[in-house]
Amino acid sequence: MIQIENLTKRYGSTEVVRGVSLRVRQGEIAALVGTSGSGKTTLLRMINRLVEPTEGRVLIDGEDASGIQPHLLRRRIGYAIQGHGLFPHRTVGQNIATVPHLLNWSNREIDARVDELLHLFQLDPAQFRDRMPHELSGGQQQRVGVARALAARPEVLLMDEPFGALDPVIRAKAQADLLELQKKLGTTLVIVTHDMEEAIALGDHIAVMDKGRLLQYGTPKDLLTQPADDFVESLIGSAERPFRLLSLTTVADLAEQGEATGATIARTTNLRDALAECLWRGVDVLPLDGGGVVTLNALRTSGRGLAETQGEVN
Amino acid sequence: MHSDTTSLPRRRITLSPPGVVFAVIGLAALFVPIVTFKPNRIVPGDGVWITTAYDGVAGWLIVAILALLFLTGALKSLPPAVRIVAALAGLLGTIVILGHVATSLIADSARGARVSPAAGLWCMLAAYLLAAVDVLNRLELSLRARWMVLAGTVIVVVLVFASGYLANVSVMMEYAGRQAGFNAAFRQHLVLAFGSLGIALVIGFPIGVLLFQVNGLRRPVLGALNLMQTVPSLALFGIMIPIFGWIAMNVPMAAKLGVAGIGIFPALVALLFYSLLPVVSNTLVGLTGVAPEVGEAARGMGMTNAQVLARVQIPLALPVVLTAIRIVLVQNIGLAVIAGLIGGGGFGTFVFQGLNQSAMDLILLGTLPTIALALVAGTTLDLLVDALNTSPRKRSAS
Numbered sequence: 001m002i003q004i005e006n007l008t009k010r011y012g013s014t015e016v017v018r019g020v021s022l023r024v025r026q027g028e029i030a031a032l033v034g035t036s037g038s039g040k041t042t043l044l045r046m047i048n049r050l051v052e053p054t055e056g057r058v059l060i061d062g063e064d065a066s067g068i069q070p071h072l073l074r075r076r077i078g079y080a081i082q083g084h085g086l087f088p089h090r091t092v093g094q095n096i097a098t099v100p101h102l103l104n105w106s107n108r109e110i111d112a113r114v115d116e117l118l119h120l121f122q123l124d125p126a127q128f129r130d131r132m133p134h135e136l137s138g139g140q141q142q143r144v145g146v147a148r149a150l151a152a153r154p155e156v157l158l159m160d161e162p163f164g165a166l167d168p169v170i171r172a173k174a175q176a177d178l179l180e181l182q183k184k185l186g187t188t189l190v191i192v193t194h195d196m197e198e199a200i201a202l203g204d205h206i207a208v209m210d211k212g213r214l215l216q217y218g219t220p221k222d223l224l225t226q227p228a229d230d231f232v233e234s235l236i237g238s239a240e241r242p243f244r245l246l247s248l249t250t251v252a253d254l255a256e257q258g259e260a261t262g263a264t265i266a267r268t269t270n271l272r273d274a275l276a277e278c279l280w281r282g283v284d285v286l287p288l289d290g291g292g293v294v295t296l297n298a299l300r301t302s303g304r305g306l307a308e309t310q311g312e313v314n
Numbered sequence: 315m316h317s318d319t320t321s322l323p324r325r326r327i328t329l330s331p332p333g334v335v336f337a338v339i340g341l342a343a344l345f346v347p348i349v350t351f352k353p354n355r356i357v358p359g360d361g362v363w364i365t366t367a368y369d370g371v372a373g374w375l376i377v378a379i380l381a382l383l384f385l386t387g388a389l390k391s392l393p394p395a396v397r398i399v400a401a402l403a404g405l406l407g408t409i410v411i412l413g414h415v416a417t418s419l420i421a422d423s424a425r426g427a428r429v430s431p432a433a434g435l436w437c438m439l440a441a442y443l444l445a446a447v448d449v450l451n452r453l454e455l456s457l458r459a460r461w462m463v464l465a466g467t468v469i470v471v472v473l474v475f476a477s478g479y480l481a482n483v484s485v486m487m488e489y490a491g492r493q494a495g496f497n498a499a500f501r502q503h504l505v506l507a508f509g510s511l512g513i514a515l516v517i518g519f520p521i522g523v524l525l526f527q528v529n530g531l532r533r534p535v536l537g538a539l540n541l542m543q544t545v546p547s548l549a550l551f552g553i554m555i556p557i558f559g560w561i562a563m564n565v566p567m568a569a570k571l572g573v574a575g576i577g578i579f580p581a582l583v584a585l586l587f588y589s590l591l592p593v594v595s596n597t598l599v600g601l602t603g604v605a606p607e608v609g610e611a612a613r614g615m616g617m618t619n620a621q622v623l624a625r626v627q628i629p630l631a632l633p634v635v636l637t638a639i640r641i642v643l644v645q646n647i648g649l650a651v652i653a654g655l656i657g658g659g660g661f662g663t664f665v666f667q668g669l670n671q672s673a674m675d676l677i678l679l680g681t682l683p684t685i686a687l688a689l690v691a692g693t694t695l696d697l698l699v700d701a702l703n704t705s706p707r708k709r710s711a712s
């Protein structure tokens with residue numbers, strides 16, 4: 001768990017981060033979003049003390065980070081940055097082994113760990129272990145960057161726009177992979193992005209920052225239904241909001257008694273996909289796994305209802 | 315387009331612009347004396363042309379062949395291998411002619427006669443050599459092939475001189491009288507050039523690293539080193555002789571430690587003087603050139619500052635430091651000649667003796683090996699820099 005308490009960073013007289021407090025629970029993902037220069041990177045780097053806070057403190061699993069020597073603290077926390085920062089003069093294997101090496105793992109343990117991680121990131125060890133970073137594609141470099149950050153099994157992983165250099169198609173795949181991996185490993189993750197789409201796709205909680213201040217910290221649903229102010233709302237983009245909301249609710253919530261023909265859909269299908277399925281099949285009603293149906297009408301009403309509540313909030 | 319396909323196939327003749335320049339120099343040189351014949355060592359001699367060294371048709375045939383080889387080197391449309399072979403054949407042919415002419419002229423004259431290479435010969439050698447190098451550079455040879463070319467060249471040159479075929483050329487006559495001195499000068503020259511480089515690295519590299527970390531020191535330190543670089547070398551010796559002489563006389567122990575106004579000590583100090591700036595500034599440039607996110611990632615993963623420097627930044631800066639080593643080594647091989655002026659030894663000894671006696675052959679005995687040494691050292695380090703820059707790619711290819 002990461003607790004950030006009243007964290008402030010000043011350079012001279014300018015406050016770059018102003019009194020930010022938030023908490024990321026064990027195994028959760030927190031996404032930091034905001035415009036360029038809003039202080040996201042600075043906030044992230046104060047967690048592993050690459051930047052020393054001017055005021056406030058960071059607790060990692062209840063332990064005050066300022067009481068740990070910075071380089072020892074950083075060996076416990078994974079760190080991956082945009083453009084991956086791989087060492088160009090070291091092989092992929094040596095890059096991944098960086099932190100285990102610093103922690104004096106035995107060679108056997110290190111080799112085993114490198115191969116395990118390469119497998120995990122779908123890179124064949126025999127083929128990739130001894131390559132140099134410039135012999136990899138952008139997507140592969142990015143995966144090696146994350147593998148390197150995870151090498152010593154850190155409980156906390158910090159990522160600064162890890163997908164920033166990837167093209168959109170690979171990006172979506174990289175996000176999905178990261179999400180799956182994070183669930184599997186149970187790593188607590190703080191990820192900086194300036195893409196709200198990415199924040200919603202990944203974050204259990206989203207922190208919206210502007211001019212060094214934390215404007216809102218809540219679940220994606222919180223942000224969509226109750227944006228704290230105009231800035232948050234503009235970041236989300238009001239036009240797409242009902243549609244996004246549909247993707248946050250599952251058909252189980254709208255299930256009715258009844259019968260319908262055709263293949264059943266899972267109860268965990270979200271409303272957006274269910275709506276698309278109705279339109280695609282050209283039917284008014286879809287059967288659900290384990291009985292019951294969801295009607296096109298209910299889906300439409302639900303979408304409209306959400307849109308209207310939005311209107312009232314405005 | 316259509317007329318092209320229907321017309322008879324015709325070989326297009328294209329010229330290589332640098333090749334033409336070399337060929338013109340070479341062709342002109344054919345009509346300039348190739349050697350100077352002197353009845354004794356000091357008097358100015360008479361020029362000897364190819365056509366006077368070889369009477370009648372033979373002389374003109376040789377001129378024609380050499381001219382043909384020059385033209386072959388300049389024809390871009392020919393295969394590179396042919397052009398290189400032509401240039402090398404010309405080079406060897408010129409050397410054969412030199413040895414042959416020298417031997418026959420000396421045989422016909424009294425003791426003490428001299429045959430020195432003259433402008434025509436130098437220009438021919440230069441023209442063939444440049445033509446060969448020009449084609450070689452265009453070939454984009456693999457690193458390995460370039461190492462072999464270098465090694466092959468050195469071996470051939472050593473063999474030519476060791477064979478004694480050129481023994482009747484004046485420079486080699488000077489050498490014959492001074493073999494022990496030449497070997498000593500060679501050793502001293504190496505000590506001067508490599509020694510000053512070594513000391514410059516030991517002192518300059520840490521200074522470069524320090525400047526990288528302490529931003530505020532950069533301006534004053536680089537400024538001071540720059541100033542040192544601008545002092546003319548002769549003036550530097552002029553200043554050092556009295557200063558070190560005084561120290562040696564008046565500071566206890568100094569003389570025992572080797573401090574002296576003349577000799578190898580001030581020569582090393584002077585060379586060091588000119589070596590520091592390239593070493594320091596290239597170390598700094600190399601370190602600042604390392605992508606910031608790489609150092610950032612290294613720190614972010616828990617390396618200490620010393621580890622970031624030693625494991626990431628310095629290894630990545632190394633190619634740039636190596637270029638400094640190249641600059642300094644080639645520069646100091648040349649500058650070390652001046653050490654001869656203050657009793658520091660090296661090939662400069664012959665140069666300054668030769669200047670005093672107006673003996674051109676003795677001057678050449680000092681300058682030719684200096685040039686050869688600089689060329690070999692420079693090329694070797696160029697190859698090392700390339701090896702360092704391309705090694706990762708090579709590893710994957712194998």
Ligand SMILES: Nc1ncnc2c1ncn2[C@@H]1O[C@H](COP(=O)(O)OP(=O)(O)OP(=O)(O)O)[C@@H](O)[C@H]1O
Pocket residue numbers: 011016034035036037038039040041042043194
């Ligand atoms: N070392 C520093 N000294 C002075 N100002 C700094 C320093 N580091 C960052 N800043 C300033 O702090 C502000 C926040 O920077 P930060 O890098 O945290 O922004 P960010 O939200 O990550 O932006 P981006 O999306 O562009 O990466 C910027 O205005 C930046 O200029």
Ligand SMILES: [Mg+2]
Pocket residue numbers: 040041042160192
């Ligand atoms: Mg940033």
